[in-house]
Amino acid sequence: MTYYVPIILDLRDRCCVLVGGGAVAERRVASLLPSGARIKVISPRLTPWLIQTWEQGQINWTRRCYQKGDLQGAWIVYAVTDQPEVNDEVAAEARELGVMVNQASEGRLSSFITPSSFRRGELIVAVSTSGAAPGAAKQICDEIATRFGDEYEEYIHFLSQARSVIKDQVQDASRRRRLFKKLLEIDILRAIQAGKFSPPDGEEMICWIDQYQEG
Ligand SMILES: C[C@@]1(CC(=O)O)C2=NC(=C\c3[nH]c(c(CCC(=O)O)c3CC(=O)O)Cc3[nH]c(c(CC(=O)O)c3CCC(=O)O)/C=C3\N/C(=C\2)[C@@H](CCC(=O)O)[C@]3(C)CC(=O)O)/[C@H]1CCC(=O)O
């Protein structure tokens, strides 16, 4: 059994190459687009949505089958054709180049896998079964999504802003830690859910820090 390690990537301006333009490629491109990655698809055919995305200039399309050498300049590669032997060749080239590669079909050459995931603003929840049962990863992720509703977007955004104020105002490490911990104890979620939350302004935040930094 492979022991996978979870990470979250920043792909801004990175060159992402997808080989294959079907249903799985479509899912990958949909999740890559908002990241600011430079997306290049190599495939003789694309789904209608991918064609539309290409026509809008959001992706680059090489309209033919994969050829060795296509991965030059790639930072990350997705081998997502319906031909396992082509996916193997793509993964082998990526490995030679030292580039991370994901294989949609079963493959020992894959260096990472794509989890099931959902977002609430800056919150990302990702679930993986290490490739053991992708359908179950989706089920579990859907179940968690019902527990963490839209209110988490505003909640996490508030925490992020409050942390910035604390980092600006409090230099002492143990005071900071106490404040970060205290922040998580306030019941802001209920107020957000009830539509009664108004984020504290800078002055209110500083009063709050004064009140809690001594413990
Ligand atoms: C999570 C998700 C993310 C995504 O793709 O976006 C994802 N698969 C999803 C769904 C899904 N995939 C499959 C079914 C049918 C039911 C079933 O088989 O269980 C369903 C269910 C459905 O479609 O509802 C079939 C399937 N998948 C793979 C194979 C090949 C093999 O097993 O060898 C086959 C058999 C093909 C065949 O032979 O027929 C392989 C992979 N699928 C992965 C990810 C990676 C492992 C993730 C993990 O385990 O953590 C990995 C290794 C490849 C990779 O890294 O890309 C996405 C949910 C999207 C969402 O959340 O909306």
Ligand SMILES: NC(=O)c1ccc[n+]([C@@H]2O[C@H](COP(=O)([O-])OP(=O)(O)OC[C@H]3O[C@@H](n4cnc5c(N)ncnc54)[C@H](O)[C@@H]3O)[C@@H](O)[C@H]2O)c1
């Ligand atoms: N990760 C997942 O969620 C998941 C789910 C189902 C299936 N799969 C696996 O992923 C593979 C792809 O699934 P799909 O539903 O996207 O298939 P699909 O049939 O919708 O798309 C395959 C794409 O590959 C292209 N292609 C074929 N040969 C090529 C080549 N030599 N060079 C470049 N492009 C080529 C085709 O033109 C097509 O665009 C499946 O074979 C299966 O093994 C993965």
